[in-house]
Amino acid sequence: MAVPGKKMPKHFSLSTIGSDEDMVLYCQPCDHDGPRLPAHGYCADCNEHLCETCFTLHKRHTLSRHHTLLDKNSMPQTMSSASVHPSQPDNLTKPCPKHMKKMIEFYCQNHEALLCCVCVTLEHTSTSCKVDYIPDISGQVINSKEHQDILKTMDTLTERCCKKYEDVKKITAKSNSSLTDVLADIKMFRKEINQRLDELEKQAEDAAKTIQQENNKNLKTVETTCNDVTKSMKISSDTIQHLNTTKQADKLFMELKLAEQMIKDYEKRVQQLTAYDIKEYNFKPNKTVSTLLEKERSLGTFTEKSLKQPSPPPAVDIKSRKTSHQGEICVHTSKDKVRCGISGMTLLTPDLLIITDSYNNAVKMVDTCSQSVTDQLLETGPWDVTSVTSTELAVTLHDKQNIQFISVSSNKLKKKQTLKVDGECFGISYCQGELVVSFVKPAKLQILDINGTVLTTVRGGNIFSMPVNVTTNTDSIYVSDWKMKKITRLNWQGEVISSYGGLTWPIGITLSDDGTIFVCDKKSNDIEEIAGDCSTGKVMLKNLNAPYAVCWCAETRQLFFSCNALPDKNNFLQVFKLS
Template sequence: MAVHGKKAPHPYLPSVIDSDEYLEVYCQPCNIEGERIPAHGFCTDCNEHLCGTCFKLHKKHKLSRNHTLLDKENMPKRMHAPTSSSVHLHQSDELTKACLKHQKEMIKFYCHDHKELLCSVCVTLQHSATLCKVDYIPDISVDITDSKYYNDILRNLDRVTDLCKKISEDTRKIIAKSEKSVTDALADIRKFRKEINQRLDELENQAEDDAEALQEEIRINLKTVERNCEDTATSLKTTTDFIKRLNATGQADRLFMELKMTEQMIEECEKKVQQVPSYNYEEYTFQANHDLSAFLKNDMAFGTFSKKPAEEPSVSSSDHVRTRQANLQTKICVKTSEDNEICRISGMTLFTPDLLIITDNRNKAVKLIDVRGHSIIHQIDVDGKPCDITAISSTELAVTLPDQKLIQFISASTSRLSMKTALKVNGECYGISCYKGRLVVSFCNPAKLQILDVNGTVLTDFTGENIFSNPVYVKACSDFIYVSDWKKGTITRLNWQGDVVGIYNGMDCPSGFTLTNKGTLFACDYSKEVVEEVSSDCSEGNILMSDLKRLEALCWCGETNKLYFSTFTGDIKYDNFLQVYKLS
């Protein structure tokens, strides 16, 4: 019990300390546990007095068996007050965290080799002194306060905390963006449904108007026949009554003349009756449009949810070509029974990863191809020889008809193509590409490039023989426009203001090409019969495939890593097929 006015003695220090700070000789390890046992020896390494039991254990324990021990005769007869650097009495009460492996033991040691906190059991069983460098925690924690290690840990905690906050913030933005995309998609669904309803109302009204017009026409015609027949019958009845009266009154002369006139009238009436159209009783039924019925039976007729295509990369000079492996996967026959000529596939665009839409120049046709099933789903004829094709939206395409100086718009679904309006342009349009509602079109005679909106308004006109000689294919992305020039043997990169910002001269006769999702280009060389990969800045190129006959059109699918291309040789075994290569 503490005495009033005096401080209670420290539980781990002797109660009497002389002026020289010397203490009674007792076992210091046992004193930590609250026991005061006379000392039996002394460890010079630990600078501690030990009782008989601790003295024996000190010789056996792997961490202390090599320490220098003094017996009772040679040990110091008095002892100094223990310092924090030797016995760490001020820290002993902090070693109270239980070991994760041995719940009844406290963590007191640290293994530098395995970077693990240990209890005495862990040290004995798994971290022997011969294998690991193990220290007693109070021995190595003296200078930890405000140390560099302490500050480094705090900085790392702040860094990881900031990273977590940033990820959380980015995640919230992604969630908001994702939810907005779904909200926008639902709005598009409602808008699409409204458009369908409006269109169906228009079609229904049209059908009703047609039915009513047919009904009115039939009614008028039948009423006319009915009225003419009634008038004729009335006239004949009057004549009959008049002849009967003449006969009854014996007016032979007049009767004779009337009979002769009536005879002619009968012949004329018979002719008129025979000339009256035969209007039989007919019933009418409604026959639903087969394509519309099939469309509504399709599970995906209304539309599907799909991942939004990633924004085309803003290509830069840092996008270089790399080594790729190309392997022929298959060939797809594009010849149909409707074709009269060998195919010439001059343009291609992907509708979905499984659907490809191509232009057949010789057969004046546009074809929808199932690349997975190797079959042609639908084919339509166009009014001219189509050259190139591009997607304007998820349901609409644009095809160039250079001989007609037209851009033909085509509606597309997963099972059918149909003609829409055509746009008149002021030249022989060849290549076409669409980016965000802007059509980029190449022309010959004179050579030029135009940017138009979908209504045909010319937004920009790039003309000049110093830039182009015979521009054929064109591709547009967010920052640049690429044009292959057949005569110059170049692929030219322009910005949207028309400035030339790159030219690739490594080809003889460049024809079709396509942009990759990495920003580079795959380009056909008709003369060299190779496919090259060209860097986005047109500074370098690398032959990807060779010995491929006369290449013309090219299309790349980034989702499947497949490259489609056609040939223009005049040989049915090449031109009637699309070749499909898998790239890795």
């Protein structure tokens, strides 16, 4: 496609063979990047010769459809210097971030985006966008109000940054000072633990020594008794044998009777010795102490108090948002066996949306510009997904009780490592190096580090019943529980701060850039907007088809959500713009 004002590349040439009748004219746009094709026509406005394909496209494109076109018989048969070197503003030299070989030349009023000719052709067509050529509209910005306002805003922002740095510098010094006290408290706490363990060790040693002393005392009693019996038996036995040898009948008779009585007495004494129950001992550690040392991951937690001036949580009823339906994106693919069931979604970039299709056991990558699924990865039981980095995701697999990490590279999804968790994991959110995961069986919430170490567990029938989805920011954790019909807000120590009730079936949940919450109320067929402190809320979008999963894009001010009611709606993501 020829574009007005395009400079001819240096490698453009005009083939001449012999006389003027043998001159071959080539398509100038194709000669920029593609194969050399013979000219089929000519654009008088662009001063360019065009091949048959470019000639046809030139008549269709919104920027050139009104140009004057000459066919092959009417077009100039020579190349003018103006055609070889068409004019272009020398300052249009900023490369397009998406198409580095092309310069930015256009501006889309709808998307407020700077574009090159490829962007215009592929993503911002005349049917959906109002596109202007920059040199045609740029003159109005000289000394304009926009120019003045932007400079003023930049100055204000610069001042805010300087003030913010000084403020943070001061409170950082205060924070570091408090950490010095924390380190001293840790050492003191460790000393107290050591002292208590020493006391418990002394108690155990004393108990063992008492048993040893009792054993030795019993042994001494047995030894004395046995020695007495043995000695008396020996004397009596020798006497009886002597009297029998010397035939002293009278004395032998009396000695035998005395021996009978002595035997009865000694049998009783020996029988009493069997009452001593001597035992073998083993040490069994205290289960509570053992469990503490085995499972606890820290000596304690840091309690914190913000040093910055607290800002009031956003109140959703301060102003009403304007909403406009931007269309829908089909996410059903040829690989799918049934209709879609989109249960989770997250944005990697404004143009790249990752969704979990629990009905088709798939993780899908969606290009929001081309509005198409660009890759699909099969995985059993995916429910929710969160972005860990700009190229890595974490997906909950509730059937396997696993968290699957997935990398995104060259527009492809690839499985990486997995984490085993202790329950049916559903909702997941990543923030500042930690994963927050909600579980249905058993109903609980866990905060884990990126290696899977459990840092905090929150459970209890009065807190959670069916916590299916979760979202986070640096201040709070928000959990949607459809059985308890409310949104629960917790801090990062796992303590419940507040909650918002009155919902019928809250499920998908996301946070806007200003801290307000968007939650899908499936049964009420609406999406509610709730203040960050859960103090108030209102219906933002209504009469929907069982909204299920939701995701917010701050850059484009767009809200993406799925539906789970009608088969003809399940396969599409709905896109709304908020202002």
